[in-house]
Amino acid sequence: MSSASSSQMGQLVADKHVRYILMAEKKKESLESVVMDHLRMNGAYWGLTTLDLLDKLGTVSEDEVVSWIMTCQHESGGFAGNTGHDPHILYTLSAVQILALFDKINILDVGKVSSYVAGLQNEDGSFSGDMWGEIDTRFSYIAICCLSILKCLDKINVEKAVEYIVSCKNLDGGFGCTPGAESHAGQIFCCVGALAITGSLHHVDKDLLGWWLCERQTKTGGLNGRPEKLPDVCYSWWVLSSLIMIDRVHWIDKAKLAKFILDCQDLDNGGISDRPEDAVDIFHTYFGVAGLSLLEYPGVKAIDPAYALPVDVINRIAFTK
Amino acid sequence: MERVIVAHICCLRKVDPWHHWRWVAEKLGPEVAGRELDCTWRVLSLDAKHYLAWSHRQWALRALGGWEDELDYCHELLEADVFNNSAWNQRYYVITQSPLLGGLEAMRESEVSYTIKAILANPANESSWRYLKGLYKDDKESWISDPSVSSVCLNVLSRTDCFHGFALSTLLDLLCDGLRPTNKHRDSVRALANEEPYTNLANLVCTILGRVDPIRANYWAWRKSKITVAAM
Numbered sequence: 001m002s003s004a005s006s007s008q009m010g011q012l013v014a015d016k017h018v019r020y021i022l023m024a025e026k027k028k029e030s031l032e033s034v035v036m037d038h039l040r041m042n043g044a045y046w047g048l049t050t051l052d053l054l055d056k057l058g059t060v061s062e063d064e065v066v067s068w069i070m071t072c073q074h075e076s077g078g079f080a081g082n083t084g085h086d087p088h089i090l091y092t093l094s095a096v097q098i099l100a101l102f103d104k105i106n107i108l109d110v111g112k113v114s115s116y117v118a119g120l121q122n123e124d125g126s127f128s129g130d131m132w133g134e135i136d137t138r139f140s141y142i143a144i145c146c147l148s149i150l151k152c153l154d155k156i157n158v159e160k161a162v163e164y165i166v167s168c169k170n171l172d173g174g175f176g177c178t179p180g181a182e183s184h185a186g187q188i189f190c191c192v193g194a195l196a197i198t199g200s201l202h203h204v205d206k207d208l209l210g211w212w213l214c215e216r217q218t219k220t221g222g223l224n225g226r227p228e229k230l231p232d233v234c235y236s237w238w239v240l241s242s243l244i245m246i247d248r249v250h251w252i253d254k255a256k257l258a259k260f261i262l263d264c265q266d267l268d269n270g271g272i273s274d275r276p277e278d279a280v281d282i283f284h285t286y287f288g289v290a291g292l293s294l295l296e297y298p299g300v301k302a303i304d305p306a307y308a309l310p311v312d313v314i315n316r317i318a319f320t321k
Numbered sequence: 322m323e324r325v326i327v328a329h330i331c332c333l334r335k336v337d338p339w340h341h342w343r344w345v346a347e348k349l350g351p352e353v354a355g356r357e358l359d360c361t362w363r364v365l366s367l368d369a370k371h372y373l374a375w376s377h378r379q380w381a382l383r384a385l386g387g388w389e390d391e392l393d394y395c396h397e398l399l400e401a402d403v404f405n406n407s408a409w410n411q412r413y414y415v416i417t418q419s420p421l422l423g424g425l426e427a428m429r430e431s432e433v434s435y436t437i438k439a440i441l442a443n444p445a446n447e448s449s450w451r452y453l454k455g456l457y458k459d460d461k462e463s464w465i466s467d468p469s470v471s472s473v474c475l476n477v478l479s480r481t482d483c484f485h486g487f488a489l490s491t492l493l494d495l496l497c498d499g500l501r502p503t504n505k506h507r508d509s510v511r512a513l514a515n516e517e518p519y520t521n522l523a524n525l526v527c528t529i530l531g532r533v534d535p536i537r538a539n540y541w542a543w544r545k546s547k548i549t550v551a552a553m
């Protein structure tokens with residue numbers, strides 16, 4: 001890479017991204033909005049967390065968001081992706097995370113929500129996503145992260161949960177969705193995050209996994225999620241946060257990664273895409289900004305790599321009660 | 322028919338259908354093994370790295386059987402794309418989990434031979450090099466003493482038409498695990514050196530790696546710092 005290209009690193013067009021997110025929120029009748037209707041809760045988490053990282057959370061109506069969230073709560077205590085849909089652990093975590101952003105966890109019946117989540121643990125320590133029973137280490141992370149925020153980790157069998165996660169560890173040091181499944185950066189983030197939150201990182205071979213993770217960086221500077229896949233901005237989060245949690249982030253070229261993320265911006269209309277020149281979306285906008293946060297990009301608040309929430313939000317939770 | 326109904330329900334509920342198919346198949350029993358494998362085959366023929374399809378396929382083999390043709394299926398996929406990491410992972414899954422094969426140690430020789438062929442055809446393939454190492458799980462002695470492992474590294478290093486990074490890092494691992502280098506090893510590596518000083522072989526390998534794989538320069542510098550006397 002020539003020094004000329006490194007000095008051409010773009011800027012983060014933060015204001016454009018803020019506008020993009022606020023406009024997306026308003027376009028409820030758009031095709032994209034309708035198709036993604038059922039995972040609105042995830043979309044809200046991505047959008048609102050990005051706004052907070054850019055210090056613009058105040059631009060949305062807290063009351064509107066919070067009251068909509070509560071309409072998504074099911075009688076079981078779990079949250080759905082949108083009003084009238086079925087509850088799932090995925091949306092339950094997003095709901096709790098959004099309430100944490102607004103410092104409104106206190107409006108929850110914590111006992112009810114935590115019982116819903118704890119009730120999804122299976123005998124082998126794994127977690128199901130909902131009553132239908134799908135098992136995936138993503139759900140282990142979600143349960144542990146959610147219960148930790150709610151300070152109810154003691155409601156589950158943490159030892160068995162850790163045991164199940166460790167059973168999904170592969171020879172390359174990575175983790176899959178179930179025992180034997182291919183190592184995947186997204187699953188690795190979930191497993192490492194869960195182990196970090198439960199104080200169980202000693203189960204990770206940090207050198208071996210660190211190498212697997214740093215091998216995700218392609219010549220473009222971007223990161224992929226598995227060998228021989230294309231780089232994608234979302235891995236800027238999953239690979240990077242994993243590397244930070246195991247103290248190996250210095251093994252990637254941070255400048256090249258930052259440049260890759262910045263090159264994925266739509267400089268005119270805001271938003272970030274999976275790779276340069278592609279269409280933007282909220283998902284990649286969040287992961288791009290979160291990745292830049294982990295890279296300590298100026299003007300972006302610090303994000304906690306395990307909880308995927310701004311550090312000041314996590315500190316506030318830690319010092320409450 | 323059940324699959325169509327499940328697909329409709331999942332579409333209405335906006336949920337991923339894989340788990341629901343599993344739920345239905347479990348109720349129907351092992352006679353649907355062929356159908357489940359066929360279903361994932363169809364998805365993988367459109368996207369051979371589809372993560373959920375592979376997860377479902379592993380579940381189907383475990384719960385319903387049908388292992389007989391799985392190794393051949395992996396081979397088919399690798400013929401089409403030797404860089405398909407999912408297929409390499411599945412191959413490993415089969416040789417370690419199939420009740421019809423003898424387990425990792427029994428399969429090692431044939432699999433090493435298979436993998437070396439794949440490496441020589443495409444030395445810049447991360448998956449095949451990792452797979453090779455995986456065949457020696459928990460058996461460092463065999464890993465460093467098998468001449469075919471060391472010689473595939475030397476073979477690749479002697480070529481001028483390919484990326485040397487994985488051959489070098491594999492050689493580095495061998496040295497750090499106790500391989501005693503011969504003059505062949507030293508000469509092979511020295512031929513790639515650009516006037517870099519020779520202190521010890523593992524050290525030189527790390528230096529060259531920092532040059533041929535510069536994006537991971539910090540990692541190779543760390544590896545260099547960890548070289549013990551034994552690897553010299």
